[in-house]
Amino acid sequence: MATQTETVELDRPTQAVLLIMSLDEDTVSKVLRHMSPEDIRALHSLAGREYKTDSTSLARTYRDFLLDAKTPILPAGAGTAYIERLAQRSLGSDKSRSLFRETDHDKPYASIEKRTPEEVVAVLESENPQVIAAIMAELSPGYAAKVLALMESENQSRVLAKMATLESIPNTTVTALFSAVEDQLSEVDSGDDIQVDGISRVAGILSNMSIDETEDLLTNIGDEDPGMVLRLRRAMFGFEDLASVQGRGMQAVIKEISNDQLVLALKTASDTLRDKILSSVSSRAAEILMDDLAAMGPVKLSEVERAQQEIVDTALRLESEGAIVVAGRGGEEIV
Secondary structure, X not given: OOXXXXXXXXXXXXXXXXXXXXXXXXXXXXXXXXXXXXXXXXXXXXXXXXXXXXXXXXXXXXXHHHHHHOOXXXXXXXXXXXXXXXXXXXXXHHHHHHHHHHHOOOOHHHHXXXXXXXXXXXXXXXXXXXXXXXXXXXXXXXXXXXXXXXXXXXXXXXXXXXXXXXXXXXXXXXXHHHHHHOOOOOOOOOOOOEEOOHHHHHHHHXXXXXXXXXXXXXXXXXXXXXXXXXXXXXXXXXXXXXXXXXXXXXXXXXXXXXXXXXXXXXXXXXXXXXXXXXOOOOHHHHHHHHHHHHHOOOOOHHHHHHHHHHHHHHHHHHHXXXXXXXXXXXXXXXX
């Protein structure tokens, strides 16, 4: 006698995999272009695990997706900064900024970045930090880092602190500011505000500076706002970046965290990072970690992300103390 098909409840990450796997390859390839390498690795890891599903679960997955799609994830006008941030994560800072320069060639920053950083600093140095921050927020991280490096050290931290608090800048203000730097700039509409992700912009600039310069600036910013420094460090360093920890640095990180934290964090870790962590412990410890991970049932993605962020915060603290070295930080080579 036929039995009724049991409906399986799927968590959101598994629903994401199920949705991806139900689409044709051309569509999936277009979707993946808009995802970060970390998210793609997470999907790859989840797709390789066993889970039960049925037509009811697939229908529920599509229903949940359509419900989410009808709910705006960003307020009107915030889409530009969101797409730029995704592009930067997927393509890297230089390629993404170059892409937007090509399509937005009539924007003020396109004209400014044709000038030398010395010329820009000569115009900006007499302005107050708030004005300079508004200008810097519209420049590419690499170019802004060069401009910032030419400013007086005291002014550098003030500008970055102001910039990190930016959320929007009136178009009329942007027009006036850029005209002061380059009188041939095209005018921009004076309608909606320009959305700015100040934290991401500052993180991008700091990532293009040397570690010593970055630490000095973060220290100065921390004197005024310690919480902002933590937000900036988190924006500059993600969980998957732990794969770049050098030498015995991973062992130092592992010693500072609990086994439960580590197992939970490994739930969505990429194969590269997982191998890095397992190779940093004894074979017996690695076996226990994998057994615990296999025995772990479904967990909330927010819990996994919380555990990963706690480990990242530990790594950032150890890096600031000089206990670990991360390859590629500050554009410096490891020898």
